[in-house]
Amino acid sequence: xxxxxxxxxxxxxxxxxxxxxxxxxxxxxxxxxxxxxxxxxxxxxxxxxxxxxxxxxxxxxxxxxxxxxxxxxxxxxxxxxxxxxxxxxxxxxxxxxxxxxxxxxxxxxxxxxxxxxxxxxxxxxxxxxxxxxxxxxxxxxxxxxxxxxxxxxxxxxxxxxxxxxxxxxxxxxxxxxxxxxxxxxxxxxxxxxxxxxxxxxxxxxxxxxxxxxxxxxxxxxxxxxxxxxxxxxxxxxxxxxxxxxxxxxxxxxxxxxxxxxxxxxxxxxxxxxxxxxxxxxxxxxxxxxxxxxxxxxxxxxxxxxxxxxxxxxxxxxxxxx
Amino acid sequence: xxxxxxxxxxxxxxxxxxxxxxxxxxxxxxxxxxxxxxxxxxxxxxxxxxxxxxxxxxxxxxxxxxxxxxxxxxxxxxxxxxxxxxxxxxxxxxxxxxxxxxxxxxxxxxxxxxxxxxxxxxxxxxxxxxxxxxxxxxxxxxxxxxxxxxxxxxxxxxxxxxxxxxxxxxxxxxxxxxxxxxxxxxxxxxxxxxxxxxxxxxxxxxxxxxxxxxxxxxxxxxxxxxxxxxxxxxxxxxxxxxxxxxxxxxxxxxxxxxxxxxxxxxxxxxxxxxxxxxxxxxxxxxxxxxxxxxxxxxxxxxxxxxxxxxxxxxxxxxxx
Numbered sequence: 215x216x217x218x219x220x221x222x223x224x225x226x227x228x229x230x231x232x233x234x235x236x237x238x239x240x241x242x243x244x245x246x247x248x249x250x251x252x253x254x255x256x257x258x259x260x261x262x263x264x265x266x267x268x269x270x271x272x273x274x275x276x277x278x279x280x281x282x283x284x285x286x287x288x289x290x291x292x293x294x295x296x297x298x299x300x301x302x303x304x305x306x307x308x309x310x311x312x313x314x315x316x317x318x319x320x321x322x323x324x325x326x327x328x329x330x331x332x333x334x335x336x337x338x339x340x341x342x343x344x345x346x347x348x349x350x351x352x353x354x355x356x357x358x359x360x361x362x363x364x365x366x367x368x369x370x371x372x373x374x375x376x377x378x379x380x381x382x383x384x385x386x387x388x389x390x391x392x393x394x395x396x397x398x399x400x401x402x403x404x405x406x407x408x409x410x411x412x413x414x415x416x417x418x419x420x421x422x423x424x425x426x427x428x429x430x431x432x433x434x435x436x437x438x439x440x441x442x443x444x445x446x447x448x449x450x451x452x453x454x455x456x457x458x459x460x461x462x463x464x465x466x467x468x469x470x471x472x473x474x475x476x477x478x479x480x481x482x483x484x485x486x487x488x489x490x491x492x493x494x495x496x497x498x499x500x501x502x503x504x505x506x507x508x509x510x511x512x513x514x515x516x517x518x519x520x521x522x523x524x525x526x527x528x529x530x531x532x533x534x535x
Numbered sequence: 536x537x538x539x540x541x542x543x544x545x546x547x548x549x550x551x552x553x554x555x556x557x558x559x560x561x562x563x564x565x566x567x568x569x570x571x572x573x574x575x576x577x578x579x580x581x582x583x584x585x586x587x588x589x590x591x592x593x594x595x596x597x598x599x600x601x602x603x604x605x606x607x608x609x610x611x612x613x614x615x616x617x618x619x620x621x622x623x624x625x626x627x628x629x630x631x632x633x634x635x636x637x638x639x640x641x642x643x644x645x646x647x648x649x650x651x652x653x654x655x656x657x658x659x660x661x662x663x664x665x666x667x668x669x670x671x672x673x674x675x676x677x678x679x680x681x682x683x684x685x686x687x688x689x690x691x692x693x694x695x696x697x698x699x700x701x702x703x704x705x706x707x708x709x710x711x712x713x714x715x716x717x718x719x720x721x722x723x724x725x726x727x728x729x730x731x732x733x734x735x736x737x738x739x740x741x742x743x744x745x746x747x748x749x750x751x752x753x754x755x756x757x758x759x760x761x762x763x764x765x766x767x768x769x770x771x772x773x774x775x776x777x778x779x780x781x782x783x784x785x786x787x788x789x790x791x792x793x794x795x796x797x798x799x800x801x802x803x804x805x806x807x808x809x810x811x812x813x814x815x816x817x818x819x820x821x822x823x824x825x826x827x828x829x830x831x832x833x834x835x836x837x838x839x840x841x842x843x844x845x846x847x848x849x850x851x852x853x854x855x
Contacts, residue, residue, distance in 0.1 A: 246678055249759050253674035257667045257690065257730050264727035265693040268704030275704070331566060337551045339560030347841055348567040351574065353848075354837045358790030359826050362809040363577050366588075366819055374576060374593040387592075409570065417845050421853045459852060470697040473790040477809055491699045491791075498703045499795055511700035522695040526688055 269515070276508035283502040296509035305485075306493070306510070313489045315400065317468045320407045321461055327408065328415025329457065333449075335416070336423045346420075350413045357410060361474035364406050368392040368478075393479050399487045403475050407468065415460045422456030423449065455531060462525045466518060490514060577830070580823035588819040603820025605629045606813065607646055607828075611638040613814075645807070646825060653803040653829075655718055657786040660725035665779045667726070668733025669771070673763060675734065676741040677749075687734070691850065694731040698791035706796060718801045724792055729782040732850060736781065739851035740774025741767065777843035780836050787833065804829050 244252070276297070279290045300306050331349065335342050352360070367375045368391070376387035392402040426448065434444045472491035475481070481488035481496075494514070498507035551559070580588050582599040611633055619639065625631040633640050671690075675683055705724060706715070714720030744767055752762040768775075787804075794806040808825045811818055840847065846854055 244759065246759060250674045250678035250680055253670035254680060254686070257671040257734060258686070260667065260723075260727050260730060261690065261693050264705070264724060265696070265701070268701070268708050271708065272704040275707075327566075331563060334559040334563050337556050337559035339556040339563070342560070342563065343841075345560075345563050345567045347838060349563070349570055350844065351834060351837060352570060354784060354833050355830055356788035356790065356805050356833075358788070358794075358805040359808050359829055360573075363822070363826055364573065366580070366817075366822075367573055367576065369589075371591050372589045372593060377593050409573070413570075414848060418849060418853060421845055456853065459849060463849070466695055470695075470699075472697070472699050473805075476794075477790075491697055494697070494699045494703075495795070498699070499706075504703065504707070507703055511697070511703055514697050514700050518695050518697065519692060522692050525695075526691065 272508045272511060275505055276512050278505040280505040280508075281502055282504050292505070296506050297513070299506065300510050300513060306490075308485070309488055309490050309493045312400070312485075312487065313469060313471075316403060316407075316471070316487075316489060317465055319401075320404045320411070320468055321464045323404060323408045324412045324415045324464060325457065325461060327412040328460065329419050329453075331412070331416040332419035332423055335420060350417065352410045353413045355410075357474035358477050360410070361406060361477040364478055365393060368402065370394070394483055396483055396486050399479050399483055403478060403487050406474060406478060407471070410474070411464060411467075414464065415457075418456050418460040419453055422453035425456075426452045455528070458528050462521070462528055466521050466525060469518060469521070574830075577823050577826050580819055581827045583820050583823075585813065585818070585820060588823070600632070601629070602632060603818075603824040605632055606818055606821040607811065607824045608644055609633070609640045610642050610644050612641045613638050646811075649802055649804050649807040650828075652718060652801055653787060656721045656725060656801070656803055657783050659718070659722040660729055660786045661779050661782040663722065663726040664729035664733045664782045665737075665775060667730050668737050668778065669768075669775060671730075671734045672737035672741055673767065675738050677746070687738075690731045690734050694728060698789075699795070702792055702795040705792075709796065716797045716800045716802075721793070721797065721801050721803070724796070725786045725789065728789075729785055732781060732785070732847075733778050735850040736778045736847060737771070737774060739846065739854065740771050740778070743774075744770045774843075777840060777847065780840055781847040784833060784836060787829075 277291055277293060279287075279292045279295075281287070335346055367373050370376055370388045370391045373387075375392065376390065379385060380387040390398065392398050430448055430452075431444060434448060439447070470491060471489055472495065475487055475489055476492060476495070479487045481492040490510075494507055494510055497503050497510060579597075581603045582601070583594070583597050584600050584602055587594050587597045588603075609629070614637060616637055619634055619637060622634075622639070625634055630640060674680060675687060680686065709715040709717075709720050712720075714723075748766050748770070749762045752766045753759070757765065789803070790805040793803045797803070797806065804825070808822060808829065809817070811821045811825055813821065837844070
């Protein structure tokens with residue numbers, strides 16, 4: 215790799231050719247090639263040690279029947295058994311379905327609220343910058359610590375959430391439990407996730423809205439385009455790349471979701487909010503089925519990696535604008 | 536909702552009418568207030584007594600007390616009133632507060648060591664990630680590196696992996712290396728996660744520094760390293776600081792790795808806070824006190840970071 219490293223040749227405006235060649239000649243110390251290698255190597259080495267080496271190890275384990283609670287058993291290779299077990303297991307498919315429902319509904323809600331808020335904030339009313347910061351706060355906080363606290367807010371008897379709902383609707387506060395009911399729990403995690411992450415979509419949409427130059431709207435005014443028309447043919451199309459970026463990022467993050475849900479419902483009641491990350495944690499760190507959970511982890515890796523690929527492509531497209 | 540906004544823009548899209556501004560403003564403020572309510576409730580609960588915290592209906596007005604904070608920092612044992620009556624008078628205000636509930640302080644709780652762990656692991660991993668990230672970002676920004684795009688994608692993709700999945704092999708590896716439940720192990724792990732963000736963010740910041748400055752320094756006889764230290768780094772200070780804060784926030788908030796890979800020695804605050812237990816379940820005022828103390832630095836950092844927030848959360852993809 216080192217042999218093909220080259221210094222980047224750029225033409226410097228205002229610097230004459232002789233001066234430039236003098237510059238290259240007079241550079242002392244390490245060569246650019248050596249520096250480039252020295253600077254990138256530690257990062258790559260760390261990632262190889264902490265991410266790639268364990269990943270390769272895990273791929274090996276995924277073909278074994280290793281169970282850490284019975285690690286006295288000799289390591290037995292079982293071929294693709296773990297993978298066929300997982301992919302033919304109805305429960306796993308249910309968990310994936312639960313995860314997909316969570317991802318789709320939370321991201322959709324965040325897009326609607328986030329985009330709406332961005333449109334409103336873009337009106338530049340007085341004090342908009344202060345209130346924007348207030349709205350952004352939840353997404354900077356620890357999902358685990360905050361998720362834990364929401365369990366108090368959602369307590370059927372003593373929690374202020376149920377109390378507020380009953381104030382507005384008249385439903386007795388102890389008659390429902392946001393985290394304990396099969397019908398409500400999936401919406402509860404969507405609600406808390408949206409509370410945390412709608413600001414994220416908002417912030418990115420706001421950047422999109424602000425990237426639209428005023429003269430486009432002025433030209434539309436001259437052409438007597440209706441406000442409705444302006445929204446559909448200027449505002450929306452020009453914010454879509456930003457929106458897509460936000461959607462993909464949120465989708466990946468929510469697919470991996472563990473912390474907030476683990477503390478809020480720990481997958482319950484029953485398994486109504488058991489996302490794949492929680493299934494994986496149970497298999498790996500409670501049942502200690504290392505071989506099986508390695509295989510499941512690899513399936514998740516592949517899924518996320520595919521999504522990440524799309525993500526980076528969109529990301530580059532947005533960058534080009 | 537959008538229709539109403541679009542209609543109001545008919546006046547002029549560039550500058551909204553005062554009425555449109557007022558409507559937009561009140562809607563946003565309403566949303567902001569609703570959003571902040573849970574956080575206000577946390578801060579308030581920290582100043583409630585045990586019984587006020589779990590009262591029905593929920594108490595908005597209450598007699599503030601520091602019990603929650605005292606309970607957070609101490610371990611207490613219940614004693615008979617006779618025993619307490621025989622004790623010498625309480626020396627401090629918190630001794631007095633605890634004795635009102637027929638208890639005596641048995642010692643400090645684990646919150647301080649956990650907080651220290653959070654600080655050491657947070658700052659340690661941030662320093663390493665920013666250091667490595669700055670070097671790599673400079674190289675990616677200034678030199679032609681073969682397969683640079685692939686390498687950058689590889690660096691980013693390591694962050695896309697579900698933490699629970701990453702934790703499985705890390706757990707096995709750390710067991711072999713005796714790194715389980717050590718600060719060093721957590722620092723290395725968080726550094727690996729943070730370095731991807733650091734490289735992407737810092738590359739963006741360094742890209743924005745004109746190359747001409749360095750080229751001029753090289754002409755003046757600086758070596759590359761001198762030019763980096765004396766020309767590029769001073770220009771990149773704001774970007775490096777913003778990146779550092781983002782890394783710090785990640786390490787500070789991280790839960791999945793912490794709960795799966797630490798149990799005592801190296802445990803940080805996030806897995807610790809949910810297990811602050813009093814007599815009969817979670818001690819909510821103490822949990823709220825811990826949450827408040829844990830969250831306040833992040834709120835301050837968020838305000839500091841405002842200008843760079845967008846960049847940080849999109850890996851430098853969107854800049855203002």
